[in-house]
Amino acid sequence: MSPHAVHLRKAVSSLMDSEYAHLNECYDNEIWPADTMAKIKALGVVGMNIKGYGSLGLTTIEAAAIAFEMCKRDSAVGGFFIVHNCISMKTIADLGDEE
Amino acid sequence: LPPGIAMEKLIGFGLTEPLNGSDASSIQTRAEKVEGGWILNGQKRWIGGAVGGDVIIWAKNIVDQNRVQAFYVERDSRGFIATKIKGKYAVRPGINADIKIDNVFVPDRNKLTHAKDFATGTAMILGSSRLLIAWQAAAVATSAYEAALAYCLKRTQFGKPIA
Numbered sequence: 001m002s003p004h005a006v007h008l009r010k011a012v013s014s015l016m017d018s019e020y021a022h023l024n025e026c027y028d029n030e031i032w033p034a035d036t037m038a039k040i041k042a043l044g045v046v047g048m049n050i051k052g053y054g055s056l057g058l059t060t061i062e063a064a065a066i067a068f069e070m071c072k073r074d075s076a077v078g079g080f081f082i083v084h085n086c087i088s089m090k091t092i093a094d095l096g097d098e099e
Numbered sequence: 100l101p102p103g104i105a106m107e108k109l110i111g112f113g114l115t116e117p118l119n120g121s122d123a124s125s126i127q128t129r130a131e132k133v134e135g136g137w138i139l140n141g142q143k144r145w146i147g148g149a150v151g152g153d154v155i156i157w158a159k160n161i162v163d164q165n166r167v168q169a170f171y172v173e174r175d176s177r178g179f180i181a182t183k184i185k186g187k188y189a190v191r192p193g194i195n196a197d198i199k200i201d202n203v204f205v206p207d208r209n210k211l212t213h214a215k216d217f218a219t220g221t222a223m224i225l226g227s228s229r230l231l232i233a234w235q236a237a238a239v240a241t242s243a244y245e246a247a248l249a250y251c252l253k254r255t256q257f258g259k260p261i262a
Contacts, residue, residue, distance in 0.1 A: 026192045030185060033192055041106050053100040060227075064234040071238035076193035079235055083147045087228045088110035089103045091155050094224065095169060095214040 005062035011043050012066050016073035023074040036077060040070070048085040050093050109152030113143045113172075113198060114221065120145075123157075123225075124217045128200060130158040130170060136206040139170060142199055149181045149196035155211070156200065157221055167221055169214035170205045178203040 001009070016023075019036045026033045040046075047055025048063040058066070063086060071078030102108040119126045128141025139158055146154060156172045159165040172179055181196040214220035251262035 023192070028191075030187070030191045032194050037106070046106055047104040050100065050104065054104050055100070060230055064231055067231055068234045068238045068241075071235045072242045074192065075235060075239050076190045078238065079190060079193060080148050082228070082231045082235060083112055084103070084106075084110055086231045087224060088112045088148075088155055089100055090227065091112065091169060091214070091224050092100055092103070092110075092171070092211065095211040095220055096171075097212045099208055 001059075001062050001065060005058055005065070008043065008045050008056075009062075009065050009069055012040065012045060013069040013072075015039055015043065016069055016077075020073050023077065027074070027076075033074070033077060036074075037080075040077070040081070046085065047089070048081075050085065050089050053093075109148045111146045111149035111152050111154040111196070112224075113146045113149065113154040113156040115143060115145050117142055117144045123221065124167060126157060126159065126167060128156065128158040130160045130168065130205075132160075132162045133204070136204055137170060137210060139172070139200050139203045139205060142197070144197050145184070146181070146196045146198055148194060149198055150183045150194045151181075154179075154181070154198065156198075156205075157214075166215065167217040169211040169220060171209040171211065172200075172203060172205055173209075176203050176205070 023033055023036060045056065045066055049058045049060055051057045067078050067082050070081055103110050114123050114126065116126050116128065128139065128143065130137045130139050139156060141158060143156065151174065153171065153173050156170045157167055158170060160168045178201040180199045184195045184197055252260065254261050
C-alpha cells in the first residue's frame with residue numbers, strides 16, 4: 001500500500017472508532033448514519049479504486065483495506081461504500097462510455 | 100462519475116429480484132426499445148443505497164435476444180418506486196430497497212454501451228466485487244472475534260478470569 005493509502009486507512013479507522021457509539025444507536029433504530037457518511041466523504045476516500053474523474057485511483061488491496069476498517073465497525077456503512085464505489089461506479093467506469 | 104465521487108449522487112446496483120438472487124442470469128426485468136430510449140418493467144429487491152439514490156438496473160433486452168444489459172435509472176424517473184425494507188435482522192442501518200419498475204423510460208444515453216451480455220458485463224463486475232465483499236465478511240468476523248476476546252479477558256467466574 002502507498003503511504004497515502006496507509007494514512008487514509010488509519011484516518012478511516014480512527015473516525016469509525018469515534019463514531020462507534022453513534023453507529024450502534026443507528027443500528028438499534030434502523031437509521032442511516034448520513035452524518036457519519038459526510039465525515040467519511042470529508043476524509044477524501046470516495047472513488048476508491050475508480051481511475052480518473054477526480055478519484056484517488058487506489059489499488060484493489062488499498063480500497064479493500066479501507067473498506068475493511070469501515071465494515072469492522074459497521075457493515076452497513078462499509079457495505080454501502082463498497083456498493084457505491086467499487087460496484088456501481090465501477091460498472092459505469094468499465095461498461096459505460098464518455099457520453 | 101464526478102457527481103458520484105462527490106457523493107452528490109448515490110448509486111445502487113440493481114440486479115437481485117424477488118425470484119432471482121444467486122440465479123441472476125435469469126432475471127425477469129425487461130427492457131423494450133422505444134423512440135429515444137427504453138421502457139423498463141420489473142422488480143428488484145435488497146438493492147443497497149437505492150432509497151434516495153440512482154440505480155443501475157440490469158434488465159433483459161427483448162430486442163437483443165434477451166441479453167442482460169445495464170440501464171442507469173435516475174431516482175426521480177416516473178414509475179420508479181424504491182421503498183426501504185424495514186425490520187432487517189442484520190445490516191440494520193443499511194437502506195436496502197424493494198423497487199417497482201413500472202414503464203420507466205430511460206433515455207438512450209443512460210444505457211451502458213459496453214454491458215452487452217451477462218457473461219462479459221454483469222459477471223465481470225460481480226467477479227471484481229467479490230474481492231471487496233470477502234473483505235467485508237472478514238471485517239465482521241474480525242470484529243466479532245475482538246469483541247469476544249475483550250469480553251473473555253475481563254469476565255471472571257468462580258473468582259478468577261475465564262481467559
